[in-house]
Amino acid sequence: MQRYNFFDMKYKLICLLVTTMVLVSSCKKFLETTPLSNNTPETFYGTEKQIMSALAGVYDRISRSQTYGDQMLGRMGLDADEAFFNNGAVEGVAVYNVSASDVNIANNYNFWYDGINRANALLENLHKAAMSEENRNAVRGEALFLRAYYHFMLVLYWGDVPLMTKAVKSANETYAERTPSKKVYEQIIADMTEAETLVKTAREVGFGGRINKSAVRGILARVCLQMAGAPVNDISKYKEARDWALKVMLPDPKDGFQHTLNPSYQDVFIKYCQDKYDIGESIWEAEFQGNATDGFQETGRVGSNNGILYSGSDPNYGFSYGYLNATARLWYLFDNPTQLLSADERRDWSIAPYTTTGTPVIETPFTTAQLYERTSGKWRRELEVVSPKTNNWGPINFPLLRFSDVLLMFAEAENKVNGPTTAAIDAVNKVRRRAYGKDLPAESVRMVQVTNGGTTNYTSAPTVTFTGGGGSGAAAKAFISAGKIIRVKMLTEGSGYTSAPTITFTGGGGAGAIATALLSKRATSAYELTALETGSPEAFQQAIEDERSRELSFECLRKADLIRWGKFITNMKRIERDMTIGNSPIPTAPSNLQSRAFAFRTVSERDLLWPFSPTEMSLNQGLRPQNPGF
């Protein structure tokens, strides 16, 4: 031990320290790690496949339950005066008793901005990918369009909102001021206008789920109309709206495509239910797929929220909450309000003429006195093709732009610019012509009215036979309840009938039931708007407003329409009056649904816009002031 003196020691310690210092520098790499199971922006966006994956991420936000997948379908009051939320809730956005912290509103806001940031990130990295310029342009156009559409949703429902045209890069970017609506609209229009030159045509895309030139043009028409109306009131946009709509109606010949209306109104929705596309009519739709049993989560609640109420477990019928009950006023917009069947064939599809209960299902028809009990009937899960039909998870796509909407938008914008011109009137009449089934084979058996359920009890559903009437092809199915036939449901309507065929019931163990066939009135009904309705720009405008409800009810468009027309509060309060004291000929709501007038009583000026959540306002100091009334 004596061999070590302190000096030696010091020397050796220094050696050690020096070695250590050397080690430090050589071990620097040790502290550099890269994510193992996640990509970074540097390691992504290189291939077309990756780009498409990023693009799917941008589209994704349209079809989440926070947006068109669930909440917007009947649960956020977007149907305004067309329907009421039949759930008994006394709080929340569905019944216009909203607190600023309403979670559905906050989520909706969040999801649009998620989509915007995803679009921005994609736009900023798109140049890195090895892919054809044509496809790159299409992706660029789609991302631009979606960014704009998401901003459109925001400006529609919240007014002045932060405008985001760059991806957020830093955690310190927590301040964004409310951009005036006009500027937001201008950016939306600029983005969409650019997108219109980039995306593929409807013919090239071939189905409504991906953004195509017609979709961009049609939505541009909608954006311009909205900007021209309240609250921005930039009336110069009516002309642009007209021009964009016209571009859908008369596309560039080199697009090689002509949009047309499906001759059958109900078939438009049957196609949605059956997962079929018809890009002639349905220009852009929110896509849903599957029933959630395949590991994906691309399902929606179209038909489950806004379908015909059903809570049994008949495997042929899907569960439905039946949230949306039509208002009697909507019913009264159609022809023949006192009759079971309207010549306007939209009514008895859009507003369910029956309800469903039990397992197996019994369909029970409504009487003409039951107006407030009827749910939305547009999306009927019975028609769904994916099996099994799971409770909350379905594949039905939701329309975001239909050709009939474009025609009506054209008419409205044209009327604003040039008055009720022939072109404008023709556009509306085109929609009405289809509504009255003018291009369908006449006449068919559209409905059966059971006048006597039977004198002897039925134990099973009898066979229904149609005889006489001059036509053929009608087939129907009977439903019995408590020994009586309560409904006969048309399976195929047939054609060529000149008078009502005779209905006979055979089998089923009962006897004595009597039913009458109700024929369509395609050959005889008049579908064109009257001279009175087209007599002045104001009258024509009113006709268009009503037509929009008849054509587009429950398609999440009504609230925005009413707002831009400045009629939201008036119309909502009118429903309150209808339901509580009546407004001849519109009846009051039955006593068990009187309480549903709550939403229309509660609604006030402040509901023109949704509130920002207090959390968001505290995190973004620029988001001031809060929307009025909250």
Added chain:
Amino acid sequence: MNEKIKYYKCLLSFIIIVNVVLVNISLAVAQIKTVTGKVYDGQTNELLTGVSVKLKNSSLAVTTGADGGYAIKCKETDVLVFTYVGFEPLEISVGKRTAINATLKNDSKTLNDVVVVGYGQVKKGDLTGSVGVLNVAETIEKAPVMSLDQALAGRIAGVQVSASQGQPGKEGINIVIRGAGSLTQSTAPLYVVDGFPNEYFDAGSLNINDIESINVLKDASAIAIYGARGANGVIIVETKKGKLAAPAVTYNGSQGYQQLWQRMEMMSPYEFVKYEIERGYGPNYLTNGRTLESYRDVEGINWQDQLFRTGKVGIHNIAVRGGTAQTRYSISASIYNNDAVIINTGSNRYQGRLALDQTLSQKFKVGVNVNYSSNSYYGTDASITNRDQASVTSYLLYNVLGYRPVTGRNDFTEDDLLNNLIDSDINTNNDYRVNPILSTKNEYNKTWNNTLFANAYLTYDIIKGLTFKTTGTINVNDANREYFYNSFTAQGNPTNPGNYRGQWGGKQATDRYIWSNENILTYKKKFNTNHNFDAMVGFSSQKTKMKTGGFSSINVGNELLGINGLASGTPSTIINSAGENTLLSYLGRINYDYKSKYLLTLSARADGSSKFSANNKWGYFPSGAFAWKLSSESFMKNIKVINDAKLRVSYGLVGNNRVDDYPYQDQLTQAVDASYSWNNATPTLGTFISRLGNSDLTWETSKQLDLGLDLSLFKRRIEFIVDVYRKDTKDLLLNAAMPRFTGYATAYKNIGAIRNQGIEITLNTVNIKKKDFSWETNFNISFNRNKVLALSGETNRLETIQWNQNYTNSPLYITEVGQPAGQFLGYIWEGNYQYSDFDETATGVYLLKAAVPTNGNPRASIKPGDIKYRDLNGDGTVDDKDRTIIGRGTPIHTGGLSNIFKYKGFDLNVFFQWSYGNDVINANRLMFEGTSLNLLNQFATYTNRWTPENQNNEQYRTNGYGPSGRYSTKVIEDASYIRLKTLSFGYRIPAKYLSKYKIKSIGFTVAAQNLLTITNYTGFDPEVSTRNSVLTPGFDYSAYPNARTVVFGINATL
């Protein structure tokens, strides 16, 4: 991979250099003789076995045998050192003698006890920092629990320990040292087990009986040596090593029983039916001529009796320990089995440990320490929703408490109710309730945690006082979970129309692999007898790798095979992720004292972490402490009462790096829930930036100032320690909420600051110390005040608990600048509306007076007996704006009091632990004191509801619950409690009866845990926090109740 090789290269070169530079071993040569003698216990005069007799300044040592005798070879100049646990060491110079008898003084409380601190040990009297020292043998070893954290509560001042609930394997033991220093990140302390710092330590992997010592480092001076990982405090655990003694085989075994200390009192069938009738569900019950009176004496089903059982705990520990001068060993194994108090739940552990220390030469020593444990726990999660949505009807205890006791039907009797999965009166479309007993029995949900911990060291005494130690550690943890839900479970229930998964199950595995290497050089030197100096420098590195994988399989065709039949289903969710992080550190410490009177400690650590960007990788954490031993001053020498008095002051910085592995980089995720299907095709998986990186992110730093006083009085019969501290944490590593216009919900930021300040007092007294009888008391109390100093651009942060859809809009917690984190937010409950609040507009028609504010419901619909809240802003209605702070989540003080009595072979240990001043929200009451749900039994307390005949301010009338989704002071309860945490009684058979059987000792114990709890809390147990976090403390909904345990044990040493 490359980096790894590089790293090993550097390490290797480091070790080689150390060895090359510092070679040569010199052996002393001297005159040798043999000394023999016996060693006695100074108090009892009995011979002592196993006393270590060692030559001073040498590693040569022997132990006394069964006869108390020893023989050792030594020189005349040598000094013999006698050491024995519980006795003061004794030094005797050999001189010319060849027979030396020694008498050891019995004193376990000398200040010469050595305390293990970070990277070294210090004499207790020389401590400059604040270190909580636990007497393991007298405290946690007595507690009949599985893991050490469950036994720590109330034992050490400043260490607040609370369980989230009693769920086996998921007790959620929350240890907070000196207050929560982080808002969103973990506040768990750093565990250092046998020198290996581990952020991911699973306390359940350690057998309490293997623990030699537990010390808790609390102040900056003590923890700064752990730098970036020390900010939440450090718990240093040393396990038992082999001792220089003949082999001793010890066995401890116990068998115990567990029970709940209370049940919830629910309504009797009569009261239940009465309530149902009032709610309009009479037709369900008044069938076949039944009237309410028909239910008067019906017993009904007691669902709690069906669910709860007497739990069983079986513990077996066996160990062999011993050693020679060259080799010491400790081999131990344990089995722990617990069938817990809820049917089909429980936990098991199988564990083994080997510690081996070998002296290779005078200069080299090596050792290994290997622990393997396999913990498992199984059963229904009581407090977790068993379905995707936060459906209030899907929780276990909700179902058990609320399941109705009777039916009113002939075709669905109570036997049917008991045996059928579905209560046939419920509407299965919106009520997903199932028979909780059947479901619990059928649910398969098991988790294994297999942990291997292996650590090897080599020490080299380079020259006198200078030692080099290198340690290598690996820690491998595999956590596997399997679950399967057949058609008799809530999750696999085929009648639930929302169940698209059918009968389903899955597997999940998380593998964590950590290796670390530490190289430490220590130097000790005394200059001129007055200056004591020791120094330590070190270099350490660590790498952690984590992999998670799993899948679920839905619509399993063959449910009879259970988990093994997953292949007959459709693959669904697939989980897969991996991550790694690395840490490099340089550390150093200097201790200096002058005459053991003025003591100074300076330490520093530099930590480099892969978690931060190139510019922010390194954090530097210096600290300093100064202590002044007043009692060593001459002016104090005459004060006989004071044996020791020491003033301490310390200040330093420590850090916290508990963030994800790559928080500085933007990360993209390809996710099922970001996908889109075009043209009805199989969805295209969507990709988006899921994590916004923050390249500015850096270490969270906490600065702590500590002032302490250690007093030892009356011949050390009284020991008093008091510490005051202030801990300011800044640059909080906050997973900060981002405004959503950014597209991100959160991002890591260094934002915000918290202050924790408090005072801790420890008082240990030896009240009676007689030959046959002794009584010791240990008392500690801690006060901590937590205050948020800043938040990220926000003035407050709201937290919502997802448990019930009606409450998804209602934040329950607020964290506000200037206030403690995690306070309750809600309405002030004012009882019920009374007749005097109304105008009687017509006979029996009451309209709320215009001057009386509404409770948020429409004025016209409010009736006498409805719930009433305070209208704080006076706008005539109670809405969001009338919420205020209605409770505190953190206690004002916590502490423990233990009394140890010993009489001859008997010992009695009585330990109370308390928590005072914290509130708990008893959310169960929101469900069981009047709700809108039908067929749901209620607490018996709700029979005292408002009726015209019973006008009160307690419970609102039937259906008088007011607007939904409101938290109010009605359900905020004071959760202060004091509990008899551990009570143990032991008897040890005197050695004289045993010696002829070659048995060293046999003892019997009866021990109880949680035997008695005194509290005003009305739930199962006040120690509850089912959604525990700093921001969301004290939420009680469907918690697995803590049980009380009584065990009978035997321990024997051969």
